[in-house]
Amino acid sequence: MPADALKAAQGVDKNRQWTRLMELAEIGAIPGGGVNRQSLSTEDRQARALLVKWALARGFEPSVDDFGNLYVRRAGLNPDAPPILTGSHLDSQPSGGRFDGAYGVMAALEVLEALSDAGVETEHPVDLVVWTNEEGSRFAPGAMGSMVFTGVASPQLWLDVMDDEGIALSQALAETLEAMPELPRRSFGFPVHAYIEAHIEQGPILEAEQLPIGVVTSIQGARWFTVTVEGETAHAGTTPLKLRKDALQEALAAIQALNAFMNDPEDVLRFTVGRLDLEPNSHNSVSALCRFTIDLRHPDPAVLRAKGDAIETICAKAMRACAVQVTQNLGLPCVAFPEAIVDTVQASAQALGLGHKRMPSGAFHDASFLAQHCPSGMVFVPCAKGVSHNVAEYATPEDVAGGTRVLTASIVALSGA
Numbered sequence: 395m396p397a398d399a400l401k402a403a404q405g406v407d408k409n410r411q412w413t414r415l416m417e418l419a420e421i422g423a424i425p426g427g428g429v430n431r432q433s434l435s436t437e438d439r440q441a442r443a444l445l446v447k448w449a450l451a452r453g454f455e456p457s458v459d460d461f462g463n464l465y466v467r468r469a470g471l472n473p474d475a476p477p478i479l480t481g482s483h484l485d486s487q488p489s490g491g492r493f494d495g496a497y498g499v500m501a502a503l504e505v506l507e508a509l510s511d512a513g514v515e516t517e518h519p520v521d522l523v524v525w526t527n528e529e530g531s532r533f534a535p536g537a538m539g540s541m542v543f544t545g546v547a548s549p550q551l552w553l554d555v556m557d558d559e560g561i562a563l564s565q566a567l568a569e570t571l572e573a574m575p576e577l578p579r580r581s582f583g584f585p586v587h588a589y590i591e592a593h594i595e596q597g598p599i600l601e602a603e604q605l606p607i608g609v610v611t612s613i614q615g616a617r618w619f620t621v622t623v624e625g626e627t628a629h630a631g632t633t634p635l636k637l638r639k640d641a642l643q644e645a646l647a648a649i650q651a652l653n654a655f656m657n658d659p660e661d662v663l664r665f666t667v668g669r670l671d672l673e674p675n676s677h678n679s680v681s682a683l684c685r686f687t688i689d690l691r692h693p694d695p696a697v698l699r700a701k702g703d704a705i706e707t708i709c710a711k712a713m714r715a716c717a718v719q720v721t722q723n724l725g726l727p728c729v730a731f732p733e734a735i736v737d738t739v740q741a742s743a744q745a746l747g748l749g750h751k752r753m754p755s756g757a758f759h760d761a762s763f764l765a766q767h768c769p770s771g772m773v774f775v776p777c778a779k780g781v782s783h784n785v786a787e788y789a790t791p792e793d794v795a796g797g798t799r800v801l802t803a804s805i806v807a808l809s810g811a
C-alpha cells in the first residue's frame with residue numbers, strides 16, 4: 395500500500411463528511427428521518443446544485459453529460475490519463491433513506507477533499523460521478539445513467555417513459571440540464587482507468603459480524619418485468635362472477651402461481667411484486683386492467699435466466715378470461731469484480747486496520763454496468779439492522795468515515811501517485 399495512500403486516507407475528515415450527509419438529507423426530507431428525492435425531480439436538482447457549490451468552493455471542475463450524469467474532476471498529474479471514477483447516485487426511493495447512494499457521492503467528494511488536504515497528487519485525474527436515475531422508482535428501469543454511459547442502452551429507449559403524474563423523462567431530464575447551463579458537457583463512455591463505489595451494505599451481515607468494511611466481490615443479477623393483465627370493466631352489482639373478465643382476480647391468480655414457482659427452500663432467490671396498479675380502480679367496478687411489476691434476482695445467471703424465462707408461460711396459464719402481456723424492462727447481469735480491484739480494496743482495509751470481509755452484494759448498483767466498461771469494485775459499510783429503502787436507514791459517522799478512508803486509499807493505490 396503506497397505511503398501516499400495512507401497519507402491521503404488520513405486526510406478524510408469525519409465531521410465534514412457527516413455534516414454534508416446531514417445537509418444533503420434535508421433535501422427531500424420526509425417524516426421518520428428519510429428522504430423522497432426521486433430521479434430528475436426538483437429535489438434531485440437541488441441536491442446536484444449543492445454538490446456543485448461544494449465542488450466549486452474547492453476549485454474542482456464540475457461537468458455533465460447529455461443524460462444528466464454529473465461529474466466533478468480533481469486534476470491528476472497527467473491530464474491525458476483516463477480518470478479514476480468514484481461515486482454513486484443522489485436519487486432515492488419514494489420512502490428512502492439518507493445513505494443509499496448519497497453516501498457514495500459524499501464519500502467521493504470527501505476523497506477529492508482529502509487528497510487536497512493531504513497534498514497528495516495522483517497520476518490519473520479522479521472524477522466524482524453522480525449517476526442519473528439509479529433507483530428507477532419514478533422512471534423504470536433503474537441504473538439508466540450507468541447503462542447509457544456504458545453504451546448498454548440508448549437514452550432514446552426511455553425518453554417517453556412517464557412518471558405517475560404523466561411527466562415524461564425527456565421533460566424532467568431537460569429541466570435538470572437547463573438547471574446547470576454553466577457546466578461543460580462530457581461524452582458518454584469515455585475511457586475510465588477504474589471505478590470504485592462506496593455504499594451502505596443494505597443488508598445485515600456486517601453489523602451482525604461487527605465488521606466496519608465489506609470488500610465487495612460480486613453483485614447478483616436482476617431482471618425487472620411489467621405484467622399487464624387486460625379484462626373488461628363491468629358493474630360490481632349486476633355482473634355474474636362467471637361472466638366477468640376481472641383483471642385483478644386473474645392477476646392475483648398469476649401472482650399466486652409465480653410465488654409457488656419462485657419458492658426457493660435455500661431462500662437465495664429474490665422475487666418481489668413491488669407495484670400493482672388498477673384501472674378503473676373504483677369501488678364498484680370490475681377491474682379492466684391490472685399492471686404489476688416483478689423484481690427477480692439471483693447470483694447464478696442460469697437460475698436467473700430459467701426462472702425469468704418461465705414468467706410469461708406461468709402468467710398465461712393462470713388466465714381464465716383475460717389477456718396477459720409480460721415485458722422485461724431491465725436485465726442486469728451477475729457481475730464478479732476483478733481480483734486486482736478486490737485485492738486493492740482489501741489491502742486498503744488491512745493497512746488501515748479496519749476489520750473486513752469479502753462479500754457479495756444483494757442490491758444492484760451502477761457498478762454492475764461499469765464493471766463491463768472498466769475494472770470496478772465496491773466498498774461496503776454497515777447499516778443499522780441491514781435496513782434500506784426505508785426511512786429508518788442509518789449508518790454511523792465512524793463507519794461512513796472508515797469506508798471513505800478505504801475508498802481514498804484504494805483510489806490512490808490504483809491511480810499511481
Ligand code: HGY
Pocket residue numbers: 528529536756757758759
Ligand atoms: O434495487 C436496488 O438493488 C438498488 O438499491 N437500487
Ligand code: MN
Pocket residue numbers: 483494495528593759
Ligand atoms: Mn443505491
Ligand code: MN
Pocket residue numbers: 494529783
Ligand atoms: Mn437503492
Ligand code: MN
Pocket residue numbers: 482483495528758759760761
Ligand atoms: Mn448504486
